[in-house]
Amino acid sequence: MSASLRRGLKSLPSSSRGVVALLADMPLAPAQAATPLLEALDRDATAAESRLGEHPEHRVAFARDLYSEVTVLQGDQGRRAHLRSHAEIVRLITSDPGAVLGSIDDRTWRL
Template identity: 35%
Template structure:
């Protein structure tokens, strides 16, 4: 019997569109960082997770998750040609958790996706090969794939991610009351918007509430 779905948190991108000093995933957000806020939400969902990252961010990731849940891949760059990219990271995460009943792909720069949203999308894999979160009719993340697509996911590479797979299979929209499924941090404006949407004392209270609801 396959294990429960796994959340693959993508944290290996260069974040080149973010203007300012430092990697966007290390930017302060509330009482933590952008990536820390994302990981906190995933942990609160009580789904299994694996984080695909680079050596530059590995130590920060390990403050949140166990070493066995961290997959380190080479940083994208001219030396690696077209081999790396989002597709490569997805494949690495899928192969690392090949026993799962499915995988939810969540970019590390989406810190406002609610734990309940992750659980809802994971549940959709019971009846669908592909599912995604949707807010007010707008498609967002995470995007999830069932175990039947393992052979295709495990060989992905390049920057297209899983677009070709998404084009071949019908996907179920999971409508959620969660605008966070649409907000990724690409600019300082995005970071300010995320900061504005955080409740007072963001983190701790929200996580404790979600954990009570799921227990």
Template identity: 30%
Template sequence: MAERESTRCDAVILAAGAGRRFGGRKLLAPFEGRPLLAGALDAAFAAPARRVLLVTDGDLDLAKIARDHAGSLGRGDDLDIVVAIDAAEGMGSSLRTAVDALPPDSDGVFVFLGDMPRLQPALAQDLVRSLTPDVDAVAPRFAGRRGHPVLFGRACFPALRTLGGDVGAREILAAMGDRLALIDNSDAGVLFDVDRPEDLA
């Protein structure tokens, strides 16, 4: 199991988007020899989290890839597939669904994006060390820009449960001020995502 279980953190991978700019089924596309989703799965399972919740729109192929991948890591029992029935609304509704599905004793949640395949496995460990009593959320920063994943403390859960549409948690983070800790990172993978087929190259 992951380290620091006393923190009672869990991890979420948002994977319910339609991938319209990509042309659909983005997370199944091959990236560096394996499905694009695999990078986010690796990062999430490397996090100090008890469980990984994959939020989908009901895509059975995506769920199978995730289950097979979790099994190959010896973590098959630590994966939950959560279907966002309002996935068409956008990322906000998927994140709301994810927070609603967390175990009731969860103290924090890492939020990974399924289309970000180059996150370093050690990154989540750096984030959890910065989730102190005077901090509500932690995110990496590269070249002055906030990246992913974001670790939300329990104090953020009520606001996350009100989300809808395609905005995600951007406004919640913007309103935090000093209660959002930004951790400088030397790896551009915290910003790299795949939106269009040409990004796979």
């Protein structure tokens, strides 16, 4: 995952102020799922993470200030470890339980 995120960040125009990262195995994620994360960045958050209760979800947003740090992450857990190490700058966004997004990797997922 970190390789895909790194490639995506490097392809952004220099004018981008932030980015929302979603997993590719969640193809039915509605665009509005990113709205609370983008609003957090607009309110001067450096990073935002979507959570359902105490559980982190796979939607995050990073301000441009973090691009250089994010591009050196390694492995599937790199992003999560990075957010934990910078907990003071991460705004936690509570997800609507009815808007939980399924993953096509989950055996219970149905179209």
